[in-house]
Amino acid sequence: MAEFPERKFCDNCGNLMIPKQTPEGIVFKCRYCKMEVLVTEDGERVIKPPLKVPNHHSETLWVNGHSVPFYYLGYYIPKRRGYPDEFSQQVLEFKQGYPFIVSRFAEEVVNLIRFRELEPDIIVPIPRSSAGKIGLGHRQLAEYISRTLGIRNGTGVLVRKISVPSAHLARSLEERPNEALHNFSISCTGDIQDLRVLLFDDILTTGATAMACIKKLFRCGASEVYLITLAKTGMG
Structure with a gap:
């Protein structure tokens, strides 16, 4: 049985991502650039691309x-x-x-x-x-x-x-x-x-x-x- 990561850092901006259990697997969301990654037994894939971080x-x-x-x-x-x-x-x-x-x-x-x-x-x-x-x-x-x-x-x-x-x-x-x-x-x-x-x-x-x-x-x-x-x- 595949082991899911307890922690994951965003590949886009490097910030720690927040995990959430879903029926499909664990969704990790970056609170900074909003990118979301779905992690399953078959691997991981980006389900929501990162937003361009605006200068503000x-x-x-x-x-x-x-x-x-x-x-x-x-x-x-x-x-x-x-x-x-x-x-x-x-x-x-x-x-x-x-x-x-x-x-x-x-x-x-x-x-x-x-x-x-x-x-x-x-x-x-x-x-x-x-x-x-x-x-x-x-x-x-x-x-x-x-x-x-x-x-x-x-x-x-x-x-x-x-x-x-x-x-x-x-x-x-x-x-x-x-x-x-x-x-x-x-x-x-x-x-x-x-x-x-x-x-x-x-x-x-x-x-x-x-x-x-x-x-x-x-x-x-x-x-x-x-x-x-x-x-x-x-x-x-």
Whole structure:
């Protein structure tokens, strides 16, 4: 009778795999790259290929007692701090809705969602600082993710009623709108009762906009909120 291994390391990334007994044999799953290998008396075979591990950062936000996972792909360097790097320039091009850039970032966000095993029911883009506006890149990315993952497109669930200054363009802390102003200027108009919401924005600077939106979503009945941005403004 063949002996099954008690421990197995992932051939893709080298991490220790987690075993699970199944009727077919033992399935070893890598918690990092998600590859799964079925081990039987006849040998072993890959039953789920590894995911491409996305470059990203993760944090946890606590909002009124709710734990909100926050993921972002990189750091944004504002123009006023010098010539922006390639990533920061691409984030600016995303804002303008360049199709190639939007498609590339959308694919990265989908890969991140799958890698982190998030299960959103709806994607909701954060509105622009101008009243009634949602960025072109935001709309295009929301449509792509809705179509690719088969979830609801929540563009327009959050609406900006009153224009506010743009935080990432402000030259000082005094010029940046605070959370109270965002809370006053944004309303939740859609039915999201008991839904898991993926909240998306391009850049997180102070976090005031995101925090106001997260609180709005929970007040409107969201069961969970995940926050994903392309970038977080770097310090310095």
